[in-house]
Amino acid sequence: MNKGITIERGLSLFGQTLPFTRAFPMVAILKTTVWIRPYGRREENPQQRHFGRRGPPGEHIRCPNTECTNGGWCIGDIVRDMIAKRETHRTAEGSCNGWRRTNDSEYRKCLTHFTAEIELGYKSEAAMGTRANGIKLQP
Numbered sequence: 465m466n467k468g469i470t471i472e473r474g475l476s477l478f479g480q481t482l483p484f485t486r487a488f489p490m491v492a493i494l495k496t497t498v499w500i501r502p503y504g505r506r507e508e509n510p511q512q513r514h515f516g517r518r519g520p521p522g523e524h525i526r527c528p529n530t531e532c533t534n535g536g537w538c539i540g541d542i543v544r545d546m547i548a549k550r551e552t553h554r555t556a557e558g559s560c561n562g563w564r565r566t567n568d569s570e571y572r573k574c575l576t577h578f579t580a581e582i583e584l585g586y587k588s589e590a591a592m593g594t595r596a597n598g599i600k601l602q603p
Contacts, residue, residue, distance in 0.1 A: 484520035488547055493585030494520055498539070498578055502529045505557075505577040527560045527576045535562020537578040546584055556580050 484494070496515040501507035511528060515521045521543070527535030542556045560576035 485517065490587055491517065491547065491584055492587045493517065493583065495583040496521055496539075496580060498525055498580045500525070500528060501577040501579075502527075502575070504575045505579075507577070510579075525578055525580075527562050527574060529560070529562075529564065529574055529576050531564040532560060532562040532574040532576065533564065533571070535560040535564075535574045535576065537561065537576075539578075539580060539582075542580070543582065543584075546582060550586060552584055552586075554582050556582065 484491075494515065494517040498513045498515070498521070499510040500513065501510045513521075513525065521539045523540035524536035524538050527537070529535065537558050537560060539556075542554065545551075546554055557577065557579040560574035560578070562574040562576075563571040564574050566572050
């Protein structure tokens with residue numbers, strides 16, 4: 465299995481990488497658009513990435529800036545928080561957590577900015593096969 469694909473398509477649940485549908489079986493709909501601005505938040509014509517339930521985002525959206533080291537933006541925490549609160553829509557934004565080299569010994573914070581529109585829809589408890597108290601229904 466290609467580890468890069470696992471990281472890109474899965475989210476972490478209790479420190480283990482799982483496919484999105486297994487980690488969050490209660491989610492019926494996932495629609496996410498991420499706008500990426502490598503030159504800062506005011507950049508016009510940002511890059512777009514679209515994600516859905518079959519191709520969900522991973523823990524991090526990688527920074528496209530080739531001069532950036534270990535860069536990206538953590539979207540996994542946002543999605544987990546939305547699911548915990550049963551939110552259906554959120555707009556979130558943040559900066560790259562990476563660094564770019566300016567010369568041989570100096571680094572500066574990467575300027576890449578990320579904005580996301582996230583929509584979630586949830587399965588009913590009956591569809592999940594559980595009662596409100598979490599007990600599995602017998603078939």
